[in-house]
Amino acid sequence: MTQIPASLPPPSFAGGSFKIEQRSDARGKTLLFHGRLTFAEAEPLWHALRAYKQRAKKRERMDLDMSGVEWLDGGAMALLAHFRSELYRRGGRAEFVGASEAVQEIIRIYRGDQPVRAKKKKKARGTLDQLGEATLAIRSELQQMLAFLGQLLVALGGVLRQPKSANLRELLPTMERTGADAVPIVLLINFLVGLVMAFQASQQLARFGANILVADLIGISVTRELGPLMTAIVVCGRSGAAFAAELGSMRVNEEVDALRTMGLEPMRFLVAPRLFALMLVVPLLTLLADLVGILGGLVVAVTSLDLTYVAYLNELKKAVTPWDVGSGIIKSVLFACAIAMIACQQGLATEGGAEGVGRRTTAAVVSTLFALIMIDALFTVFFRVLGR
Amino acid sequence: MSEPLIEVVDLTIGWDQTVLQKDASFTIERGDIFIILGGSGCGKSTMMRYLIGLEKPLSGEVHHHGVAGQKLLQGRPEFGVMFQSGALLGSLTVGENVALPLLSWTELPVEASEAIVEAKLRLVGLQGTENKMPSELSGGMKKRAAIARAMALEPELIFLDEPSAGLDPVTAAELDELILSLNDRLGMTLVMVTHDLDSIFKVGKRCIMLDRASQSIIARGDPRELRDHSDDPRVRSFFKRQPPESP
Numbered sequence: 001m002t003q004i005p006a007s008l009p010p011p012s013f014a015g016g017s018f019k020i021e022q023r024s025d026a027r028g029k030t031l032l033f034h035g036r037l038t039f040a041e042a043e044p045l046w047h048a049l050r051a052y053k054q055r056a057k058k059r060e061r062m063d064l065d066m067s068g069v070e071w072l073d074g075g076a077m078a079l080l081a082h083f084r085s086e087l088y089r090r091g092g093r094a095e096f097v098g099a100s101e102a103v104q105e106i107i108r109i110y111r112g113d114q115p116v117r118a119k120k121k122k123k124a125r126g127t128l129d130q131l132g133e134a135t136l137a138i139r140s141e142l143q144q145m146l147a148f149l150g151q152l153l154v155a156l157g158g159v160l161r162q163p164k165s166a167n168l169r170e171l172l173p174t175m176e177r178t179g180a181d182a183v184p185i186v187l188l189i190n191f192l193v194g195l196v197m198a199f200q201a202s203q204q205l206a207r208f209g210a211n212i213l214v215a216d217l218i219g220i221s222v223t224r225e226l227g228p229l230m231t232a233i234v235v236c237g238r239s240g241a242a243f244a245a246e247l248g249s250m251r252v253n254e255e256v257d258a259l260r261t262m263g264l265e266p267m268r269f270l271v272a273p274r275l276f277a278l279m280l281v282v283p284l285l286t287l288l289a290d291l292v293g294i295l296g297g298l299v300v301a302v303t304s305l306d307l308t309y310v311a312y313l314n315e316l317k318k319a320v321t322p323w324d325v326g327s328g329i330i331k332s333v334l335f336a337c338a339i340a341m342i343a344c345q346q347g348l349a350t351e352g353g354a355e356g357v358g359r360r361t362t363a364a365v366v367s368t369l370f371a372l373i374m375i376d377a378l379f380t381v382f383f384r385v386l387g388r
Numbered sequence: 389m390s391e392p393l394i395e396v397v398d399l400t401i402g403w404d405q406t407v408l409q410k411d412a413s414f415t416i417e418r419g420d421i422f423i424i425l426g427g428s429g430c431g432k433s434t435m436m437r438y439l440i441g442l443e444k445p446l447s448g449e450v451h452h453h454g455v456a457g458q459k460l461l462q463g464r465p466e467f468g469v470m471f472q473s474g475a476l477l478g479s480l481t482v483g484e485n486v487a488l489p490l491l492s493w494t495e496l497p498v499e500a501s502e503a504i505v506e507a508k509l510r511l512v513g514l515q516g517t518e519n520k521m522p523s524e525l526s527g528g529m530k531k532r533a534a535i536a537r538a539m540a541l542e543p544e545l546i547f548l549d550e551p552s553a554g555l556d557p558v559t560a561a562e563l564d565e566l567i568l569s570l571n572d573r574l575g576m577t578l579v580m581v582t583h584d585l586d587s588i589f590k591v592g593k594r595c596i597m598l599d600r601a602s603q604s605i606i607a608r609g610d611p612r613e614l615r616d617h618s619d620d621p622r623v624r625s626f627f628k629r630q631p632p633e634s635p
Contacts, residue, residue: 039542046500074574075542078507079500105573109566111510352523353478 016041019068020048028061030097034068039075049083059091066107067098077110088116148345152275155267165265170273178239179281183288186234190289193226194218194296202304211305215315218297223324227289229376232335235282236368240343243274244364247347248357256348266348275340282336283329290325331379338371393418393545393577394439399448401431401438408434410603411448414596416579418544421571421591423611424581425626426598432581433472433549435598439579440469440547452545464493467545468538472553474530476522482509482533483518489540508536512566528555532563539570546570548580552587564590585629589615597623 017036022029031052037045056062064080066072072080080096087094096107107113125133159166198218205211247270250256256266294316301307346364350356392415402408408431416422424432437443439450441460450457452466460466476485483505490501502518509515512532522530531551538546551567552560564587570576571591582588588595588611595614597607599622607614607623615627625632 042494042500042504043496046496046503073542074508074511074539075504078504081507081510082503102573105569109511109569109573110507352521353476355479356523 016044018045020052022052028063028093029056030063030065032065032068036071037069037076037080038071038073042075042079045076046079049079053083053086056087056090056092060087061093062087064094064096065098066096066103067100069099069103072103072106074106074110077106077112081110081112084112085116089119144349145345148348149341151267152271152341155265155272158265159268159272165268166272166276167264167269168273168276171277174273174277175281177242178235178277179285182234182238182281182285185238186231186285186289187292189234190222190227190230191292191296193230194222194293195300196296197221197226198297198300199304202300206305211301211307212311212315214297214301214305214307215312216319218294219316219320220324222293222297223290223320223328225328225376225380227293228286228328228332228335229372231282231286231289231332232339232372233369235278235285235336236339236343236365236372239278240339240368241361241365243340243343244347244350244361245357247344248350248360251348251350252353252356271340271344271348274344275337278336278340279333282339283332286329286332287325290328327379327383331376334375334379335372338375339368342368342371392416393420393452394579395449395451396439397449397451399438399450400446401434401443402446407446407603408600409598409605412596412598412605413448414605414608416577417594418577419571419575421567421578421580421593423588423592423595424579424598425583425588425595425611427583427600427626430598430600432583432598436547436549436579436581440467465489465541466543467547468541468543469547470531470534470538470549470551472549474522474527474534476525476530476533476537478522480522481518482514482520482522482525485522485533486537486540489537493541504540505536508539509533511539512536513562528559531555535563535566544575545577545579548578548582550582550584551580552582552584560584560587563587567591583626585627597626 017038018041019034021032021034023032024030052062064084084094084096096104096112099107104113198214201214201217202211205213205217247256250270256270259266259269298309298312301312302309343364346360346367350360352359394416396412396414396416399412400407400410401412412435424435426432434443438445438457441450441457444458450460452460455466476482477488480488483502486505486508487501490496490504491498494501496504505518506515509517512535514529514532514536517525517529517533522533525533531554535546535548535551538548548567551563555563567578567580568591571578578591580587580592592611594609595607595611596605597614598604599606606620607618611627614623618624618627622632624630
């Protein structure tokens with residue numbers, strides 16, 4: 001009986017229940033398996049088989065004699081089948097021989113008696129391939145966005161003709177979720193922004209004896225820029241993400257398809273109420289944001305700059321025109337459209353399962369933030385050109 | 389009589405005010421292909437969730453080898469589960485899904501785990517799908533991948549929730565053959581929730597039939613025996629695929 005070389009793992013695992021012997025004759029080598037081959041002892045079996053494989057010469061025949069096997073389970077069989085395949089792929093041969101009927105059946109269901117197919121090698125993708133794929137993905141994404149915009153415009157046209165088709169029952173609950181529920185966080189953030197900005201400015205203004213100008217600074221920057229922008233960022237994080245995740249889940253659960261089969265157009269039924277709700281609540285939230293931002297400035301003016309609140313308000317009245325507030329409100333409506341449209345587009349483009357929803361929700365928030373900054377920059381330039 | 393693998397004693401299942409089954413008692417023996425039957429809404433899949441230990445019973449107990457139901461999901465699982473939808477993790481490839489329990493609960497080298505994954509997928513007829521994402525698979529393929537995952541740790545007990553629902557007849561028949569092989573050749577015990585009559589008669593060794601109205605088990609035993617000899621009209625209607633008999 002040929003002994004397994006000392007460098008191999010012990011043929012009988014300590015307390016284990018299998019043993020492997022190797023025999024050689026004119027036809028080649030044979031591995032004789034004895035005892036119980038189970039998944040519980042997969043690790044020593046794996047190491048033993050690997051050692052035999054490493055020692056096997058190329059094109060060598062090495063049969064697997066199963067006549068001594070009392071029990072074989074699926075996990076152990078998986079490793080034996082892999083061992084056999086590896087020997088074949090090295091140009092050798094290996095067959096299961098001598099198995100009892102029960103063991104042979106396990107070999108059969110794990111396809112251990114089938115010819116071994118060559119493994120397909122995975123082709124590595126080059127940089128150019130990846131670049132090309134990324135470009136095509138961007139093109140496809142842009143096409144989807146344009147298609148969404150087109151479908152939305154058509155749907156809005158339909159809504160104008162038939163307002164009832166817009167699922168307006170959803171409008172008030174959506175306004176509550178996106179507007180009323182967001183009031184506390186919008187107030188807090190904008191109050192703090194006004195406060196921090198006034199505080200930072202107060203030290204510089206005090207050096208020039210221009211304390212009173214804090215009202216101008218806060219009034220104009222909050223109403224024209226920070227109020228609308230900070231509000232839109234909060235709404236994007238709250239409602240934009242919620243829209244994308246909600247519609248994404250509906251899409252992967254085939255609920256959107258179900259709506260279609262019921263003759264309900266998702267653009268009218270799902271997107272329109274969300275779009276209208278944001279277009280109505282974001283300007284209102286922006287007005288509140290303007291007020292509390294100015295209030296934050298007032299607190300600093302009174303406590304750190306020795307101004308009276310009457311003086312602050314009088315200066316504010318002189319500095320801030322209705323156009324400043326109005327331009328911020330106009331921007332906020334566009335911000336609302338961007339948030340609703342991007343979030344809904346991303347949600348409805350969701351594919352796959354939970355991971356797809358997560359990916360689209362992230363994309364919705366990131367794309368919306370980018371869009372908000374772009375819209376803001378364009379408006380600033382546009383108003384400057386108009387001389388406003 | 390073989391040794392009971394699962395013992396259910398006076399189990400009441402449901403939630404809050406809704407009781408689905410009251411004081412159910414039965415045993416599942418080693419080597420069984422045990423089928424939980426019943427009409428829609430009678431609590432078949434819910435019963436399976438209690439057997440697995442996913443739900444806390446309203447009253448009564450579930451024991452696996454004497455381990456109480458609440459402790460079943462602590463540590464390395466002693467059983468595998470295939471959920472109705474497959475429940476493959478969408479962020480992992482099919483191969484990674486099957487390898488997940490191996491990598492989490494064994495010290496096997498990655499290459500050995502890969503070999504086992506390949507063999508399990510081959511066993512369920514999904515060879516070559518290791519690198520696909522679950523979203524790229526059909527419903528039937530997802531189920532088969534879920535069975536491969538359930539078998540990864542070579543458990544002696546596997547739960548299958550509606551394994552043949554939504555499958556074409558050929559795939560369903562192949563799945564039945566696989567279930568029989570797992571039971572017959574590998575000695576696995578299988579607990580299935582199904583109302584696919586062909587599958588029930590082909591693979592089922594014992595069954596219980598749940599009834600929603602009476603909140604109880606209305607029949608138990610060999611499904612073929614029940615089909616041919618049951619006195620209960622509800623059982624006859626179910627097996628003969630007929631509307632309920634008029635009182």
